[in-house]
Amino acid sequence: MSEDVIVYVVDDDEAIRRSVRRLLEQVELPVETFASPLDFLNAHDPDRVGCLVLDVRMPGMSGIDLQKRMIEDETGLPVIIVTGHGDIQMAVDSMRRGAIDFLEKPYRAQALLDSIHRALALDRVRHEERRIARELSNRFSRLTAREREVVAMVVKGLTNREIASRVGVSPQAIDARRARAMGKLGVATVPELVEFVLRYECDRQGHTLPPLGQILERGLAEAH
Amino acid sequence: MSFPFPREPGGVPEILGSIFENLPSMVFVKDAALLRFVTVNRAAEELLGFSREELIGKSDHDFFPADQADGFTARDRAVLMSGREVDIAEETILTRHRGVRVLHTKKVPLLGADGAPKFLLGISEDITELKDVERRLRESEHQLRRLLEAIPDLIFRIDRGGRFLSFVPARGMRTLAPESEFIGKTFADVMPPELSRMAGDAFERALSSGEAQVIEYDLVEGGKRRYYEARIVPVGTDDFISIVRDVSDRRRAEEAARERERQLSHAGRISTMGEMATSIAHELNQPLAAILNHAEACTFAIQDGRARPESLLEDLQAIVAQAERATRIVRHVRNFVRKGDRDTAVVNLNELVETTLGFLSFEASRAGVSIETELPSNPIPVYGDPIELQQVVLNLVRNGIEAIAGWNSGGERTLRVATRIDGCPKGGSENEWGALSVSNPGPALTTEAVSEFLEPYFTTKPDGLGLGLSISRSIVEGVGGNLEGCANPDGGVTFQVWIPIANKENPHE
Numbered sequence: 001m002s003e004d005v006i007v008y009v010v011d012d013d014e015a016i017r018r019s020v021r022r023l024l025e026q027v028e029l030p031v032e033t034f035a036s037p038l039d040f041l042n043a044h045d046p047d048r049v050g051c052l053v054l055d056v057r058m059p060g061m062s063g064i065d066l067q068k069r070m071i072e073d074e075t076g077l078p079v080i081i082v083t084g085h086g087d088i089q090m091a092v093d094s095m096r097r098g099a100i101d102f103l104e105k106p107y108r109a110q111a112l113l114d115s116i117h118r119a120l121a122l123d124r125v126r127h128e129e130r131r132i133a134r135e136l137s138n139r140f141s142r143l144t145a146r147e148r149e150v151v152a153m154v155v156k157g158l159t160n161r162e163i164a165s166r167v168g169v170s171p172q173a174i175d176a177r178r179a180r181a182m183g184k185l186g187v188a189t190v191p192e193l194v195e196f197v198l199r200y201e202c203d204r205q206g207h208t209l210p211p212l213g214q215i216l217e218r219g220l221a222e223a224h
Numbered sequence: 225m226s227f228p229f230p231r232e233p234g235g236v237p238e239i240l241g242s243i244f245e246n247l248p249s250m251v252f253v254k255d256a257a258l259l260r261f262v263t264v265n266r267a268a269e270e271l272l273g274f275s276r277e278e279l280i281g282k283s284d285h286d287f288f289p290a291d292q293a294d295g296f297t298a299r300d301r302a303v304l305m306s307g308r309e310v311d312i313a314e315e316t317i318l319t320r321h322r323g324v325r326v327l328h329t330k331k332v333p334l335l336g337a338d339g340a341p342k343f344l345l346g347i348s349e350d351i352t353e354l355k356d357v358e359r360r361l362r363e364s365e366h367q368l369r370r371l372l373e374a375i376p377d378l379i380f381r382i383d384r385g386g387r388f389l390s391f392v393p394a395r396g397m398r399t400l401a402p403e404s405e406f407i408g409k410t411f412a413d414v415m416p417p418e419l420s421r422m423a424g425d426a427f428e429r430a431l432s433s434g435e436a437q438v439i440e441y442d443l444v445e446g447g448k449r450r451y452y453e454a455r456i457v458p459v460g461t462d463d464f465i466s467i468v469r470d471v472s473d474r475r476r477a478e479e480a481a482r483e484r485e486r487q488l489s490h491a492g493r494i495s496t497m498g499e500m501a502t503s504i505a506h507e508l509n510q511p512l513a514a515i516l517n518h519a520e521a522c523t524f525a526i527q528d529g530r531a532r533p534e535s536l537l538e539d540l541q542a543i544v545a546q547a548e549r550a551t552r553i554v555r556h557v558r559n560f561v562r563k564g565d566r567d568t569a570v571v572n573l574n575e576l577v578e579t580t581l582g583f584l585s586f587e588a589s590r591a592g593v594s595i596e597t598e599l600p601s602n603p604i605p606v607y608g609d610p611i612e613l614q615q616v617v618l619n620l621v622r623n624g625i626e627a628i629a630g631w632n633s634g635g636e637r638t639l640r641v642a643t644r645i646d647g648c649p650k651g652g653s654e655n656e657w658g659a660l661s662v663s664n665p666g667p668a669l670t671t672e673a674v675s676e677f678l679e680p681y682f683t684t685k686p687d688g689l690g691l692g693l694s695i696s697r698s699i700v701e702g703v704g705g706n707l708e709g710c711a712n713p714d715g716g717v718t719f720q721v722w723i724p725i726a727n728k729e730n731p732h733e
Contacts, residue, residue: 013510013514015510015511015514015542015545015546015549016510016513016514016517018514018542019513019514019515019516019517019518019521019542019546020517022517022518022521022538022539022542023517023518023520023521023524025521026521026524026525027524082513083506084505084506084507084509084510084513084586104509105509105510105512105513106509106512106513106515106516107513107516108516108520109516109517109520109521109523109524110520
């Protein structure tokens with residue numbers, strides 16, 4: 001795996017840190033280990049695709065505290081909880097807090113690796129979405145107030161003429177404004193403009209929109 | 225019917241008459257034919273309550289109830305018939321003024337010149353008072369004996385040569401030999417040699433000191449061991465009393481109490497174990513997880529054909545180290561639950577505290593309590609059973625954790641555990657004690673409230689037995705140490721333990 005990913009391991013037991021490092025190095029996964037949650041919070045790089053393998057029993061801030069803290073900070077890094085002795089309540093609680101997996105020590109390497117790969121895949125998607133969202137937001141921010149007004153009306157389905165009469169300028173002026181806005185947003189057609197706005201608004205509300213038309217296409221394929 | 229003693233002044237009969245008159249015993253003479261009084265002395269007048277004028281010429285039937293008079297008359301006749309004197313050791317008589325009296329009477333037939341009985345001489349001593357004293361003496365003797373018999377102890381009187389003189393039995397206690405076989409014999413004759421020697425020594429000591437000596441011994445009787453306590457008390461100059469008590473029941477009760485204590489302490493360990501199971505599982509799973517990780521790293525490397533010997537070696541060495549770690553944990557746990565005799569050894573207090581805190585780290589972090597330790601780098605050697613001492617540390621630290629967990633103040637949640645070499649408040653010079661203090665923050669308490677914590681069955685926990693601290697205290701006191709609790713000036717409690725330092729010079733203290 002040559003891509004720039006990182007597996008963070010937080011465990012207060014030196015032997016565990018060392019053995020997990022050996023295991024992950026053996027399958028060529030870059031790994032960084034930390035003895036305490038605070039060390040991790042100070043050192044981790046939020047821009048890298050990665051995941052966190054976290055022991056819930058630790059002195060000072062416990063793994064559960066760290067998980068809570070990461071939710072508050074909206075880190076979004078996928079977390080795999082490991083524990084030396086877990087109970088069902090502990091597992092339920094950590095999953096509810098967004099852990100993607102709960103492993104009890106001692107675990108088989110494959111179980112950990114499976115969890116890590118799933119976590120990395122999730123984080124890769126999360127990073128991609130974040131990148132897209134940032135890009136959309138970036139482009140949208142270049143629009144002037146008047147251009148945003150026109151875009152909003154176009155998306156609602158108003159014709160140039162209707163927009164012109166509402167805004168009180170000529171249809172030609174609206175035409176030019178719309179072309180400028182679509183140029184700034186990087187879209188060529190009205191459907192593309194609609195998709196852009198839909199995506200942008202979804203991101204702002206914290207949702208993720210799948211590629212448009214995917215569901216329909218899949219439906220058609222199944223019909224055949 | 226003439227007066228038997230002629231009254232001739234100055235003559236011998238005159239003297240006899242005077243003696244007769246003044247004898248303190250009642251003397252009377254009756255004629256043999258009709259048994260009528262012929263003469264009586266003054267003592268008779270006083271005893272019977274009639275004057276001689278009233279008596280003379282009358283018979284018993286004139287003064288006494290018929291059945292009594294019949295008895296006297298019958299006896300008189302028997303004496304006269306036999307012609308020999310008769311001694312009546314005891315007869316009762318109802319007198320006119322003095323009520324019932326008890327008499328010792330001698331009746332003698334006086335013969336005439338023809339050899340036939342002519343008179344009956346009676347001499348009666350009033351033994352009523354004597355009889356009364358005798359009776360009371362007998363009663364008191366009887367009571368004394370009853371009392372001695374009621375004492376559940378065997379009592380021997382023994383002379384200074386160790387010879388048994390007499391003995392009072394006790395119910396339910398047997399002597400080594402039947403009474404008839406040991407009275408007059410010495411210790412060596414009836415006792416087993418060792419006991420005989422022991423008793424002999426105690427006698428020597430009692431003799432030279434003049435003070436009571438106590439010896440304890442046991443004997444196997446009918447296949448059962450019984451325990452005795454003998455108290456040897458000098459009495460007078462030459463005799464001794466030995467009071468032997470069967471103390472088997474007391475000994476057994478003591479034995480049972482000790483056994484209960486051992487069981488309780490074992491139960492304490494077991495319940496502690498139950499509570500610690502989570503912690504132990506965690507402790508064991510750590511090295512197991514590390515072992516699996518290293519082993520699988522090796523497996524992957526070999527499967528991929530990229531295994532380098534030096535890399536494999538590193539993993540294998542880590543596996544060995546972690547397997548040893550797991551073994552140590554298992555050994556600790558096994559030692560901890562082991563019952564059986566106390567195993568005294570020199571223990572490094574610091575190491576003991578560190579190991580025990582390892583057991584409790586999970587519990588502490590789950591309760592949100594951090595433990596701060598202050599352990600000097602030099603070892604503190606103390607003498608005791610490592611497992612028992614570990615239990616003391618465990619109890620104190622767990623109490624501290626639970627106290628902080630149950631204290632919702634939002635304040636500091638740090639338990640402080642420290643060891644040092646120290647003097648002890650109960651006396652003893654500096655540098656003689658290994659001291660451990662466990663201090664938790666908490667609400668302000670009075671010293672009295674804290675001392676209550678050390679009482680058995682005192683607990684603030686709904687599921688607590690309240691035995692942790694009291695067991696700890698008996699363990700610490702068992703090695704000659706001391707456990708105290710005191711309220712912190714700024715709230716919370718500090719428990720302190722002092723255990724004698726194990727020196728090279730006196731390894732048993």
